[in-house]
Amino acid sequence: MSRHSKLYSVFFNKCPRCGIGDFFVTKNAYNLKNFDKMHKRCPHCNENLVPEPGFYQGALYMSYSFYVAFMVIYFLIFVNFFEKYIDYFLISIIPILIILTPYFYRLARRAWLALFIKPSSNELSS
Numbered sequence: 001m002s003r004h005s006k007l008y009s010v011f012f013n014k015c016p017r018c019g020i021g022d023f024f025v026t027k028n029a030y031n032l033k034n035f036d037k038m039h040k041r042c043p044h045c046n047e048n049l050v051p052e053p054g055f056y057q058g059a060l061y062m063s064y065s066f067y068v069a070f071m072v073i074y075f076l077i078f079v080n081f082f083e084k085y086i087d088y089f090l091i092s093i094i095p096i097l098i099i100l101t102p103y104f105y106r107l108a109r110r111a112w113l114a115l116f117i118k119p120s121s122n123e124l125s126s
């Protein structure tokens with residue numbers, strides 16, 4: 001995947017502009033002390049990663065859509081392949097969603113910012 005694609009920055013914790021600087025301070029979504037700490041500006045290209053106060057409230061809708069998409073896919077897998085064990089869908093979905101929370105939180109913020117920032121085609125430009 002090209003470094004200059006939005007998906008690259010969303011999935012690999014990179015600045016959506018340059019694809020080089022990190023978005024969150026730690027790469028580990030399960031570092032419980034620091035998983036939500038963001039860079040205010042891209043350490044590589046100095047892109048503003050917090051355009052305005054409250055900007056990331058919109059990321060709530062992103063994470064909501066990720067949860068829904070995940071549950072639908074997970075449900076379809078159960079229905080198609082493990083129909084006998086469908087009771088386990090309800091039992092397992094709650095802990096799985098809790099475990100995915102920090103991951104989706106970060107994914108949603110990166111996806112939300114990536115909607116508004118065009119990746120640069122030139123690594124040297126900012």
Ligand SMILES: [Zn+2]
Nearest residue numbers: 015018042045
């Ligand atoms: Zn950058």
